[in-house]
Amino acid sequence: MDEKFDCIIVGAGVAGLAAAMTLARNNMKFLLIEKGEFPGSKNVSGGVLWGSDLAKLVPNYWEEDGGWDRFINHRRLTFMDDQSAFSVDFKSSHFNEPPYTGVVVLRSKFDRWLADKVQEAIDESDYAMDSFIAPNILVEEVLMENGKATGIRTGDEKFYADSVIIAEGVNNLLTRQVGLQNKYVPADHILTGIKEIIRFDQEVLENRFQLRGKSGMSNEFVGFATDGVEGGGFLYTNQDTLSLGLVLGLKDLREKGKEPYEILNTFKKHPVIADAIHGGEVVEYSAHVVSSGDKRVMPEKLYLPGLLVCGEAANLLMNAGKAIQGMDYAIRSGIIAAEAIINAKKAEDFGETSMKKYQDSLNDSYVMKDINNFQDAVHLLHDPVMTQKMPNLICDFGRNFFSIKNEPTQKARKMFGKSVKKHSSYLELMKLGWKGSRAL
């Protein structure tokens, strides 16, 4: 293939697909390369795709029965000790109407479906015969000439383009190759996610979690779930399966000498989780690294002449306590990256200044605004007081508060005081409250 593309996108995950969809709709000639057998085949996520940006890519996606599994109308945050679970639970019919506040997805199915939508957009574009989604190809190098990206190399083959969008995911080897990320990224702000997919008879699942039609639940866990390691757990309802998993701080895991699958088994044995998953059959075990949302791990610069980095390759993922957001950041950054390429093509300028507009737009978007605004919350969530002591304290109080003993009952305030003294101190709690009120 001697011809030159307007853009080569590396990686057909949600970031790459969002960029590709935007390019196709704007009649750009591009090549979208995916190393897996098909788009989604190498991707793992929790995973809820939060917000309504999916409708930007596939308008009225809710009208068809494909791609996504369930919409979320039921949220639950659970504090756990070894025997108990104390939850903040919110369910609302406000969340029943599209555009939904979030949809649960399984990436092997979702990304493949989204790629079909991108192919449809290509077919309707001016470059129906000249733009391609190419799976099963591993990009080994981004070609650079005088500091400008000119294309990619796979094996002995080279493909050329005016621009390259790197959407390769968190294990961002190409981002490192071009010098935007350090060659070695330490474990400090990186987490390892592990997950099981557990299958049920669909009716059993729907009855157990009170699901109706395509409604679904998301549940996050802090405390005992991670067996003393910083991080948290999650449970999401898919169509006829559950996604149950953990996200574990890698540095802490290393220091505490624990094995992730052992922690997962401990989590599964917790009485509350055991009740939720009994009768199910594990059909997949998976793992993937994720970034934490701590800005210290992110590349400072997301562009070079002729090159942009988006999605998890740019470490765009954050858990600030409300939700684990990553796929929505991937979509928005992919769209913004493609828009920068479209403008560069119009101006026939793929230089530094032109590419910088991507980062400027990203900084103006909710993605970087949230990441910048919620850094304190990210730090707080990795504070052992928050991840260990608080859940124990809350569950201890819960057990006392809900115990009815046919003997004189203490006032709740006194009960709470006892739990505070047992697991923490008022000073520690005040500090946490102060930090929390500013962070959230």
Add this chain to the structure above:
Amino acid sequence: MKLLTLSEQLGLVSYRNQSKSEIKPHIVVDTDICNTVCPHKCTTYVCPAKCYTMDEQGQVHFQVEDCIECGTCMYACDQGAVSWEFPDPEIGRGVTWNYG
């Protein structure tokens, strides 16, 4: 619900190029580093697929066949022993997730 052992969990994974007897490893580990200077040998417990094992003499060994491409060892190893690439689609190992 019966808990699965790690080998049962890995038995559920669809690996690529399983029919090929010879595969090109996408991760190369300099176990001399693990076995001489590394103070923690953490890959032997943080790897979610237990591709790194320790024998009775405390020596670290690595096999790539069970790798699920998560990336953990690339960050966890702070001794420079792990060279991590993505598997080659034709002659490498690695995964195809059924759910993901």
